[in-house]
Amino acid sequence: MPVNASADAASPTADADDAATLPINEVFYSLQGEGTLAGVPSVFVRTSGCNLRCWFCDSYHTSWEPTHGAMTLDDIVADIESHGEADHVVLTGGEPLIHEQSVALLERLDGLGYHTTVETNGTIYRDAPIDLASISPKLASSTPTPEKDPKGDGEWAERHEERRIDIDALADLVDTYDSQLKFVVTGEDDLPEIEDLLERVRNAAATTVADSDVLLMPEGTTREQLDGSRNRVADLAIEYGYRYTPRLHVDLWNDAPGT
Numbered sequence: 612m613p614v615n616a617s618a619d620a621a622s623p624t625a626d627a628d629d630a631a632t633l634p635i636n637e638v639f640y641s642l643q644g645e646g647t648l649a650g651v652p653s654v655f656v657r658t659s660g661c662n663l664r665c666w667f668c669d670s671y672h673t674s675w676e677p678t679h680g681a682m683t684l685d686d687i688v689a690d691i692e693s694h695g696e697a698d699h700v701v702l703t704g705g706e707p708l709i710h711e712q713s714v715a716l717l718e719r720l721d722g723l724g725y726h727t728t729v730e731t732n733g734t735i736y737r738d739a740p741i742d743l744a745s746i747s748p749k750l751a752s753s754t755p756t757p758e759k760d761p762k763g764d765g766e767w768a769e770r771h772e773e774r775r776i777d778i779d780a781l782a783d784l785v786d787t788y789d790s791q792l793k794f795v796v797t798g799e800d801d802l803p804e805i806e807d808l809l810e811r812v813r814n815a816a817a818t819t820v821a822d823s824d825v826l827l828m829p830e831g832t833t834r835e836q837l838d839g840s841r842n843r844v845a846d847l848a849i850e851y852g853y854r855y856t857p858r859l860h861v862d863l864w865n866d867a868p869g870t
């Protein structure tokens with residue numbers, strides 16, 4: 612139950628949204644594993660479907676092979692409320708902001724007093740009650756080239772490359788919401804692109820983007836993979852003056868489902 616929840620806090624639009632649904636891959640209760648809120652108990656709502664295809668996507672069944680059931684917003688909210696200790700909700704995916712109904716869900720959660728984080732690739736702006744926009748812009752190293760494609764022979768590479776950066780959407784997100792920019796780092800070659808992208812976002816945005824809101828996160832979906840990547844990324848954070856974020860859930864539970 613959120614700390615400031617009250618019995619009459621339901622959104623005034625709740626009736627209109629009764630029939631609204633979202634494609635949901637999973638809902639689970641865990642610790643936020645990434646970013647400035649790492650360690651905070653949170654309910655995760657994972658929508659299905661994505662406009663990008665990162666070769667390394669750790670949520671394969673929301674992007675490369677989307678699987679889901681349609682859940683009504685009422686059922687999603689009831690599932691969240693069943694985790695009575697939680698007052699933080701993380702809306703993720705897939706890409707949650709491709710779905711118009713994500714806004715209605717965030718409005719319901721805001722009305723109920725939850726703190727909301729949205730994990731987004733930063734290619735789409737929507738106006739919604741978001742307490743933390745956790746933006747993870749995708750670098751060239753994410754592109755599913757024929758050699759890296761986990762499913763086909765690079766059929767998605769061109770579309771991914773065209774879509775992965777939208778400076779206006781990034782600027783609108785950082786101007787509107789408290790935000791963090793969380794980059795998946797595969798090696799030191801990613802850093803010049805991060806610096807260039809930050810300069811473009813800083814030029815386009817009215818808000819100051821502090822280096823302390825720029826996070827470097829090691830690529831890896833298992834403990835073994837992170838054993839080979841986390842120290843190099845930590846060294847890069849020290850060298851460039853950005854923040855390091857662990858993947859706490861992977862360190863704690865490896866790649867177990869529902870964590």
Ligand SMILES: C[S@@+](CC[C@H](N)C(=O)[O-])C[C@H]1O[C@@H](n2cnc3c(N)ncnc32)[C@H](O)[C@@H]1O
Binds near residue numbers: 670706732793
């Ligand atoms: C599955 S994505 C869903 C949200 C949104 N589509 C995005 O990419 O930000 C959730 C987070 O996991 C990160 N991620 C995905 N695969 C990863 C991997 N193999 N290693 C490290 N981080 C990864 C993404 O960059 C993002 O920050």
Ligand SMILES: Nc1nc2[nH]cc(C(=O)O)c2c(=O)[nH]1
Binds near residue numbers: 641643860870
């Ligand atoms: N524990 C945990 N923390 C997370 N933070 C962001 C996640 C995501 O997949 O968006 C995630 C996740 O999948 N699990």
Ligand code: SF4
Binds near residue numbers: 661663669
């Ligand atoms: S943008 Fe996010 S969900 Fe989509 S493929 Fe990349 S990591 Fe996966």
Ligand SMILES: [Mg+2]
Binds near residue numbers: 669670
């Ligand atoms: Mg994850």
